[in-house]
Amino acid sequence: MMSSSSMVLMDRVPIIDLQDPNESNIVAQLDAALQQFGFFYVKNHGIPESLIERQFDISKQLFDLPLHIKESMPFDGTLDIGYLAAGGQALEKTLRTAATEPQQKQQQQQQQSTEKQEGEGQIDTKEQFMMTNNKLITASADADHSVLTVDPDNVFDGSQNYYLQPYIPDHPRVTSDYMSASYKLNLRLQHYLFEALQLDSERRRDLGQHPFLVLKQMKYAGPPSDPSKGQYGAGPHTDWGSFTILATDQQPGLQLLWNGGVDQWLDVPPIPNTLIINAGDQIATLTNHYYKSALHRVVTTSRTVRYSTAVFTYFGLSATFAPLPQFCGGDQTTDLAEDPSIGRTTREYFHYKLHQSVYGSDATRGSTDEEKKE
Numbered sequence: 568m569m570s571s572s573s574m575v576l577m578d579r580v581p582i583i584d585l586q587d588p589n590e591s592n593i594v595a596q597l598d599a600a601l602q603q604f605g606f607f608y609v610k611n612h613g614i615p616e617s618l619i620e621r622q623f624d625i626s627k628q629l630f631d632l633p634l635h636i637k638e639s640m641p642f643d644g645t646l647d648i649g650y651l652a653a654g655g656q657a658l659e660k661t662l663r664t665a666a667t668e669p670q671q672k673q674q675q676q677q678q679q680s681t682e683k684q685e686g687e688g689q690i691d692t693k694e695q696f697m698m699t700n701n702k703l704i705t706a707s708a709d710a711d712h713s714v715l716t717v718d719p720d721n722v723f724d725g726s727q728n729y730y731l732q733p734y735i736p737d738h739p740r741v742t743s744d745y746m747s748a749s750y751k752l753n754l755r756l757q758h759y760l761f762e763a764l765q766l767d768s769e770r771r772r773d774l775g776q777h778p779f780l781v782l783k784q785m786k787y788a789g790p791p792s793d794p795s796k797g798q799y800g801a802g803p804h805t806d807w808g809s810f811t812i813l814a815t816d817q818q819p820g821l822q823l824l825w826n827g828g829v830d831q832w833l834d835v836p837p838i839p840n841t842l843i844i845n846a847g848d849q850i851a852t853l854t855n856h857y858y859k860s861a862l863h864r865v866v867t868t869s870r871t872v873r874y875s876t877a878v879f880t881y882f883g884l885s886a887t888f889a890p891l892p893q894f895c896g897g898d899q900t901t902d903l904a905e906d907p908s909i910g911r912t913t914r915e916y917f918h919y920k921l922h923q924s925v926y927g928s929d930a931t932r933g934s935t936d937e938e939k940k941e
């Protein structure tokens with residue numbers, strides 16, 4: 568972890584070359600990018616371009632299927648799988664108690680009063696399809712260790728997902744290969760994060776075991792966004808977990824809220840042969856918001872269809888979150904009540920956020936239907 572004063576300020580989200588033979592360079596760049604933006608690009612990331620293209624090809628075929636077929640795979644919030652039609656989620660609804668910095672909170676409130684005329688958390692125009700390694704969610708806490716382990720070569724193994732083989736023969740193979748490659752990239756990013764935070768081996772094990780992993784394919788074909796009416800492809804939100812690995816087609820739209828003197832929405836444009844990485848709430852909580860879980864949104868400007876695919880990674884499902892000791896005390900103390908991921912396990916925090924975004928409820932601690940079912 569470098570001190571803020573030694574950090575070189577950048578005016579745009581940096582690209583980190585993962586082929587750099589000097590690991591400490593990678594760690595230092597990751598540290599600076601997470602402090603300043605909460606976002607960075609990676610190149611030479613190990614996921615073959617051909618696999619990324621095949622994945623987008625599958626995604627296009629999937630969203631082109633007739634609506635009745637897509638709706639035959641309805642969203643299941645317990646497993647976090649299935650299809651959500653346009654309007655099925657409103658990410659902005661998760662903001663009311665988002666785990667963001669006080670400064671960001673104030674910004675959110677200003678943003679909402681100046682940009683929005685009606686309602687809160689309007690629906691997002693994106694369509695989405697999700698697959699997860701949900702066997703970890705359904706397994707009981709004392710399950711056989713092998714049930715809880717993730718096979719990096721077959722991440723979905725043993726989990727319930729909708730596989731579209733009858734309509735898209737390559738669907739199981741391509742989604743599985745893409746997820747496995749993404750998980751391996753996540754393991755590398757997590758290693759660099761743990762190095763930056765100088766975590767001991769016990770803490771690494773606690774955070775790293777039984778990770779929850781979500782593949783979300785998205786299509787934006789709705790009307791152009793209009794922030795003044797609260798209409799977005801994806802409304803302003805923070806991601807909820809550890810790292811998000813995002814692939815987009817060549818359409819712009821993603822923006823993050825950044826303070827480079829004044830708060831502003833900064834474009835995160837597509838850059839060929841790179842992936843976009845951002846830190847979620849769990850990383851912000853661990854570091855007492857020293858690393859940012861940046862507010863971001865998708866503003867579509869034209870009628871052009873846009874595809875993106877995110878792999879959301881979470882730390883261990885049973886790990887409970889609180890700032891690491893080195894981030895507590897001094898002027899870095901966070902009001903624990905302000906950060907809803909504190910004191911919750913990954914499993915609990917995930918369901919809490921999901922309820923806000925999909926079901927619109929202010930799920931209270933430990934009382935969601937999903938949690939009761941577990």
Ligand SMILES: O=C(O)CCC(=O)C(=O)O
Pocket residue numbers: 785801806813815821863864865875876877
């Ligand atoms: O489509 C994108 O570029 C980003 C979507 C996003 O931020 C999300 O689904 O969490």
Ligand SMILES: [Fe+2]
Pocket residue numbers: 804805806863
């Ligand atoms: Fe996001």
